[in-house]
Amino acid sequence: MASLRQLEYLVTVVDTGSFTRAAEQLHVTQPALSHQMRALEHSVGGPLLERLPRSVRLTPMGRAMLPHARAALADAERARCAARQASGQVAGELLIATVYSVSLGVLPPALRVWRRERPDVDVRLFEYRHADELRDAMLAGEADLAIGPRPAGWTGPVRTLGTEEFVVVLPADGATESTSDGTVDLAELADCAWVHYAPGHGLAELLDAACAEAGFRPRPAVRTEQTAAAPLLAAAGLGPALVPANVLPAEFIGRILLPGKPIRRELVAYGRSEPDPLTAAFGEVLARHARV
Numbered sequence: 065m066a067s068l069r070q071l072e073y074l075v076t077v078v079d080t081g082s083f084t085r086a087a088e089q090l091h092v093t094q095p096a097l098s099h100q101m102r103a104l105e106h107s108v109g110g111p112l113l114e115r116l117p118r119s120v121r122l123t124p125m126g127r128a129m130l131p132h133a134r135a136a137l138a139d140a141e142r143a144r145c146a147a148r149q150a151s152g153q154v155a156g157e158l159l160i161a162t163v164y165s166v167s168l169g170v171l172p173p174a175l176r177v178w179r180r181e182r183p184d185v186d187v188r189l190f191e192y193r194h195a196d197e198l199r200d201a202m203l204a205g206e207a208d209l210a211i212g213p214r215p216a217g218w219t220g221p222v223r224t225l226g227t228e229e230f231v232v233v234l235p236a237d238g239a240t241e242s243t244s245d246g247t248v249d250l251a252e253l254a255d256c257a258w259v260h261y262a263p264g265h266g267l268a269e270l271l272d273a274a275c276a277e278a279g280f281r282p283r284p285a286v287r288t289e290q291t292a293a294a295p296l297l298a299a300a301g302l303g304p305a306l307v308p309a310n311v312l313p314a315e316f317i318g319r320i321l322l323p324g325k326p327i328r329r330e331l332v333a334y335g336r337s338e339p340d341p342l343t344a345a346f347g348e349v350l351a352r353h354a355r356v
Contacts, residue, residue: 068140070104071133073097074112078130081119131204135336138205142340156185156342161207163198163266165291167191169310170225170331171211174353178346185342193289194266202336208343211350213266214332222334223347226356230270230327231312233259233298233305234319249324250278257285259297259305265289271306274327310355331356 077086077097087094105112112126122130142159162171167189175187190206192198195213202210214222232248254275260282261268268287275282285303288294291311298305299318306327312320331354333347 066104066107066133068136070100070107071136073100074104074126074133075130075137077101077113077120078122078126083115083120131200135203135205142208156182158185158187158209158342158346159190159207160187160209160211160346161190161192161198161201162211163192163195163213164289165267165308165311166211166331168292169308169312170228170354170356171350173355174350177353178349181349182345193262193264194269196266202334205336209333209335209339209346211333211354212331214330215334218334220334220336221338222332223351225331225333225351225354227328228331228356229309230274230306230323230329231309232321232323233295233307233312234321235299235301236317236319246321247324248321250275251280253304254278254280256283257303258282259294259303260284260287261291261294262287262289267291267294267306270327270329274306274323277325 073086073090076090077083080086080089083094083097083101087097090097101113108125108129110125111123112129113120114123160171171189178185178187190201192201192212195215198210198212199215199218201207202215211225214224232250232253258271260271271282286297288297291307294305295307295312295316295318297303298307299316306323309320333350335343339347
C-alpha cells in the first residue's frame with residue numbers, strides 16, 4: 065500500500081520535473097528517493113514515471129494516479145489542521161472553490177452570515193473560469209467544498225442550492241423590441257454584436273449554445289474575463305449580454321429582459337466525501353442564504 069510519504073515523493077518529482085530537484089526540495093538523497101519511487105511502482109503494479117535524459121514524464125498509470133495522490137495529501141493536511149483546531153492551537157479554516165459568476169452573485173450573502181456567526185473561521189476562496197476546472201480542482205483535493213453547476217458523473221455527495229436564471233441586458237435606451245411580458249427572442253438579436261466572454265470562460269460556452277439553439281452564432285463586439293463587467297458593457301451600449309440575474313446590482317441602469325425560451329442552470333454544492341462538521345455547518349448556511 066502506498067504511504068503518504070511516497071505519494072509526496074511522486075507529486076514532488078512531477079512538479080519539479082526532476083529526481084535531482086525533487087530530492088533537494090524533499091531533503092533526501094537521490095538514491096533514497098529513487099528507492100521509494102520503485103517501491104511505490106511495485107505496490108501499484110507498474111511504472112508511474114518514464115525517466116527521460118533531462119526530465120521525467122508520467123505514464124498512463126501515473127496520470128491516473130496523480131490527482132488521487134494530490135487529493136490524499138490535501139486530505140492529510142486538512143486532518144492535521146483539524147487536530148490542531150481541536151487542540152485549540154489554531155482557528156478554523158474553510159477552503160471553498162467556485163466559478164467566477166457564483167462568487168460574484170450567489171456567495172456573498174451566505175459568506176456575510178457565516179462571517180457573523182463564525183468569525184474565528186477563515187475562508188479561502190478559489191475561483192475558476194469553467195465548471196470543468198472547478199471539478200478538476202475538487203478532484204485534486206484543493207478545497208473542502210465546491211459550489212457551481214452540477215458536475216457530470218460526480219460520485220461524492222451533492223446538494224442542490226437552486227436554479228440560476230439568465231437574463232439579457234441591453235442599454236436602457238435600446239430600441240430592441242420586447243414582448244409585453246418583458247421577454248425577448250434571442251433570434252431578434254442575431255444581427256447584433258454581443259458582449260461575449262473570453263475563450264475558456266464557462267459562460268462563453270453557455271452563450272454560444274443558447275444562440276446556436278436560436279439559429280445563429282453570436283458575433284463578439286468585446287470579450288471579457290470578468291462576469292461583473294459584461295452587464296456594465298452591455299448597459300454602456302456595446303451590445304447585448306447574457307448574464308446570471310443574480311450578478312446584477314439592485315439599482316442597475318441597463319434594460320433587463322428574459323429570453324423568450326428560459327435559460328437556466330442548476331447550482332449545487334458538492335464534495336468528495338461526507339463533510340466534516342465545519343464544512344457541513346457552512347453547507348447549511350449556504351442552503352439558507354445563497355442568492356440563487
